[in-house]
Amino acid sequence: MADRPLNIDLLRRSPFFAAAGEAAMARLLRPSFTQQLPRGAVLFEQHEMPNFLHLLLAGSVGLQARDEAGTETTVEIFGAGELFLAPAAILGLPYLVSGAALTDVRVLMIPADLFREGIAADPALSRAAIELLSRHWRLMVDQVVDLKLRSSERRVARFLARRVPEEAGAGVAALPEPRTAIAARLGMTPETLSRALNALEAQGAIRMSSREAHILDRARLLQGRAR
Amino acid sequence: MADRPLNIDLLRRSPFFAAAGEAAMARLLRPSFTQQLPRGAVLFEQHEMPNFLHLLLAGSVGLQARDEAGTETTVEIFGAGELFLAPAAILGLPYLVSGAALTDVRVLMIPADLFREGIAADPALSRAAIELLSRHWRLMVDQVVDLKLRSSERRVARFLARRVPEEAGAGVAALPEPRTAIAARLGMTPETLSRALNALEAQGAIRMSSREAHILDRARLLQGRAR
DNA sequence: AAAGTGCCTTGATCCAGATCAACGAACGGC
DNA sequence: GCCGTTCGTTGATCTGGATCAAGGCACTTT
Structure with missing residues (x-):
């Protein structure tokens, strides 16, 4: 079988x-x-x-x-x-x-x-x-x-958030698939994806390593820089 | 009943x-x-x-x-x-x-x-x-x-084409719903929709009247100005 | 260890489409 | 028949993200 x-x-x-x-x-x-x-x-x-x-x-x-x-x-x-x-x-x-x-x-x-x-x-x-x-x-x-109706940065944020348990405040989102595929799934170019990840990191919402994203603050990640 | x-x-x-x-x-x-x-x-x-x-x-x-x-x-x-x-x-x-x-x-x-x-x-x-x-x-x-992966003009073209029988070369597409709703369905602003319709008319693929589009050449409409 | 070879990021420029601002035309109410 | 209101078009400007063009790295391959 x-x-x-x-x-x-x-x-x-x-x-x-x-x-x-x-x-x-x-x-x-x-x-x-x-x-x-x-x-x-x-x-x-x-x-x-x-x-x-x-x-x-x-x-x-x-x-x-x-x-x-x-x-x-x-x-x-x-x-x-x-x-x-x-x-x-x-x-x-x-x-x-x-x-x-x-x-x-x-x-x-x-x-x-x-x-x-x-x-x-x-x-x-x-x-x-x-x-x-x-x-x-x-x-x-x-x-x-x-x-x-959402900007590329928002789409990336939501994508990451979805890869971590609903109610967790923090966690690790694995990103084993090639950036090109993720970018395409999100309706943007790899360049834009890369820049969006940088921006989110700069906001202190995540910390990237090559194939995973550490989500430091899920709530902040989702609401965006609308501080 | x-x-x-x-x-x-x-x-x-x-x-x-x-x-x-x-x-x-x-x-x-x-x-x-x-x-x-x-x-x-x-x-x-x-x-x-x-x-x-x-x-x-x-x-x-x-x-x-x-x-x-x-x-x-x-x-x-x-x-x-x-x-x-x-x-x-x-x-x-x-x-x-x-x-x-x-x-x-x-x-x-x-x-x-x-x-x-x-x-x-x-x-x-x-x-x-x-x-x-x-x-x-x-x-x-x-x-x-x-x-x-399609431009707003292409999306409009396809939207119109879908409103007319598959195999017809020409026909009339009724557009009874407000432009704002159509634009939103197509993921663009009413302004962009209006301009796209103008462009398609200029290409000779359609002729607009307020609440309907006369499709003059379905094939041309779908392939675009790639003349 | 050097030399490929993908894959990702960074930087510089460009453009499709959004936004902002009038303006005109159709329409229901009185 | 006039008037306000809603809806669509047109024009001018702005901008998010695409495109173009180099660089880094981290792998294999030899």
Whole structure:
């Protein structure tokens, strides 16, 4: 079933399987297998037909979209525990975006057809899918609002804050993925991202080291220099 | 059941009920009623708990979000035939956005609890919800890509093109909603929208009159001045 | 250890689109 | 039919962030 023992607990805690329940989880897991992929690997390509659902066990994956001119952005970055059936998998439509490993990753591959059958048959599973989709819709709405009405510095601040437990006043946000991808996810250039991080550091809200940000004061970080 | 005869055919053709099937439709319609609201009316308010699902029968509704500072944007504009269960209704969570009538509207009000029960019980209905959510997720992804990598003029062009049948070379795009709302939906100021429309007219791709745009050459409109 | 090779930051300049400020046109109220 | 009010356009200016162009570093590769 897997080419290496897989962390059942992580799965159980993932928002999706928590909603789907043990039974559905067991059923989906039986024919699934895990895969280890290096940074840069492409999990699926825009316009392809989906054969698998991907549940991320470790690492980060970026959903990337290319426009007609060939320029690319990162639409969203997902971390461990997330299932992204870029709804394609459910609907049986071609992927709207590509999925690329932004770090080395370990993914659970769930056969898409099996999943589609499961959804039709098992109300708990379809309920879980509905919740997942709703959550993902909200993520995108949040991002649209962010892009439309917040400055790049604010977007960076919020991005960092989201990487640390909700109620913590301080903490460490890991940033294992390349700056380019983070910048794209935030709708800015790497240069602007770099400058925004500097500014936040100058304000005393964070302290940067190469692949992580120490958040010194979450509240201050979020409210900005509006002192 | 309704305070005025309602166009069953429009409902049947709406993407949601088309997927849900006649039976589910009939069941949901029985306790529902329609409402006629003037431009500016608020269908639901951000942070409120959802009591109804809204199926738009006529007019346009804008999903608006306010940030902490109080500035407002339009996240999406929906037209006749659309059902927007700003997923809140499904999940039983407070609305993430407000819904405002951008024109005079006629809406079918479907009790949310009834809908939630229906989803749990009827596979066809939950299937329809999944499809709706997937479609709406894709709309938002599209918009994020638009905002991240296209200029305001391109966004306007695409917005107009989407308001005319896919395969038509020419046609009329109605723009009944206030310019301010359209501009916000497109992530720009009314001034910029106005100038973009002028530019597209100068390129000979469209001809504007106050509340509609005549699209003279859809292909040209979409490709831009890259002549 | 030297020489690549990515990846990130820093600095200088530029520009699309925001902002500010009138101005005009459509519309409902009386 | 006039008047205030709301909504859209136009023009002038300003600016956040993009773009362009070098540098640092931290890695592998030899």
